Amino acid sequence: MYKNTVLVVDDQPLINVMLKEVLSNSGFNTFVASNYIEAVEIAKTEQPDVAILDINLPDIDGIELLSKLKEINPDIKAIFISGSFDPQYAQKAADKGVLRYFIKPFDVFELANFLVKISSVDSASKGENKWQMIGKK
Amino acid sequence: MANDRQEMKTEIEKSNHYNKYFTKTSYTIKQDPPLFVKEGSHRVIIKYQDEADKTFEYDVGLSVIEDTEGHLGYLVSVEDTKKLEEKKIKNAELERWLTEKQIAASYVHELRNPLFSIRGFLQILKQSFVDDDKRKEYTDIALNELDRMNNLLSDYLSRYKEHNIINGRVNRCISVKNIIEELIVFFQHSMQLKGISYTLEFGNDEILVSIDKEQLTQVLINIIQNAIDAMSNGDNLTIKAFKEDNWVCVEITDEGVGIKQDDLDKIFVPFFSTKEKGTGLGLYITKQIMDSNGGSINIVSEEGKGTTVFLKFPEAKENQ
Structure with a gap:
């Protein structure tokens, strides 16, 4: 069974568009949310396996949001993204089981590759090659 | 109660606090005299009789403490208002x-x-x-x-x-020699790779500066890294540290490519860099740190021969 549904939660719409583009093309069924309410809604209806969460959302912070998502799916995996690095927060996040903490602006393919690694999805044929194909046209 | 307070005053006069702060002094009390029978905080101006015209101001707090059996105690705090x-x-x-x-x-x-x-x-x-x-x-x-x-x-x-x-920051004494020796260990590998040797010249005296360790480390890393970047195989890096009057001097000399005269004038300007990936903030920050610690930085360079960076710090006293 593939674990291939990803939820991205960031309040920046363009970041959501960009991450959806990258992750969808890497073989993930990707949903985006820009706030707490949307995130919980998607978590209930789509049952994502992995959540990529911006830690500074206007209505909730990353760790709190992760707790809410875990109430819906205790097995959900989490990756945090943020514009700054706070070692104390990172420690708390690690204690909550957050797998990685990416600092913006980071390499999006590093994120995609990490997701591939933890999700057993073989994206090679769907993902990066797809862009290569477009380039050759 | 009046008797109790009179007793307390006598007790205070006998106590060490009283002797330490008020013996051999005349004092004027701005408000609520007499101080030692009245609770609360007071500002006291003390004139030392043995030191002409010297006036000290203290904030004095007095609390009377009573236990369940009615025994009276007192709590006196004295703080220098200037320090406050x-x-x-x-x-x-x-x-x-x-x-x-x-x-x-x-x-x-x-x-x-x-x-x-x-x-x-x-x-x-x-x-x-x-x-x-x-x-x-x-x-x-x-x-x-x-x-x-x-x-x-x-x-x-x-x-x-x-x-x-x-x-x-809290003023602290940092040994310049220790920091340099720690840093050399840190840079040893990259110097070995480039074929660069180094010489350290310290006197026997302990050389102490009063600067945050992290700041001193950043200053030295910026300069040593620049020196290593400028040098190539066979060159030597010399670091000297010594005392001169009340100053601690550190001289870092490389045998690298040197700096053009035009560039030398702009070297502390923010965002100026001759390195391909430099931010142009390294030496700017270094100068800021030196200035804010009462020190100075000067650079002498000759194209093709090398560069010497002169750092001067105010000397720290052991008990500082």
Whole structure:
């Protein structure tokens, strides 16, 4: 069974568009949310396996949001993204089981590759090659 | 009760506190005399009789303590008002810097959002070009420039960190020799790789400076890294540390490519760099740190022969 549904939660719409583009093309069924309410809604209806969460959302912070998502799916995996690095927060996040903490602006393919690694999805044929194909046209 | 208080006054007069602060002194009390039979806080001006015209102001607090059996005790606190003022100013300065730092941090945080979406879209774009397509190279340049921009933002924040430390620091004595020796271990590998040797020249005296360890380390790393970057196989790095009058001098001499006279004039200007990936903030920050610690930095260089950086710090006394 593939674990291939990803939820991205960031309040920046363009970041959501960009991450959806990258992750969808890497073989993930990707949903985006820009706030707490949307995130919980998607978590209930789509049952994502992995959540990529911006830690500074206007209505909730990353760790709190992760707790809410875990109430819906205790097995959900989490990756945090943020514009700054706070070692104390990172420690708390690690204690909550957050797998990685990416600092913006980071390499999006590093994120995609990490997701591939933890999700057993073989994206090679769907993902990066797809862009290569477009380039050759 | 009046008797109790009279007794208490006598007790205080006999106590060490009284002897320490009020013996051989005449004092005037601005409010609520007499001090020692009245609870509360008081400002006391003390004139030393043996030191002409010297006036000291103290904030004095007195509390009467009574236990369940009715025994009276007292609590006296004496604080130098001048020191209190200094502390207040220092706290206000620190608070101002912390606020500014916070604003800077949130700006940087917000700027990284658009930087990240640009970076991501550039990466997507880059994937669509074949290897020999010029446009692939252009997106690479744009990505590198974007990362450089992000490094500038990080440097900007670290500048705030330095100021924060300056205002919040506790004066400490740091051994220059120890720090240099620690740093040489850190740089040893990269010097070996480039075939660079080094000489350390210290006297026997302990050389102490009063500066935050992190700041001193940053100053020395910036200079030593520049020296190593400028040198090549067979060159030697010399670091001297010695005392001169009330100053601690550190001289870092490399046998590298040297600095052009035109560049030497601009070397402390922010964002000026001769390195391909330099931010141009290294020496600017170094100078800021030296200035804010009452020190100085001077650079003498000859193209093709090498560069010497002269650092001067006020000497720290052991008991500082």
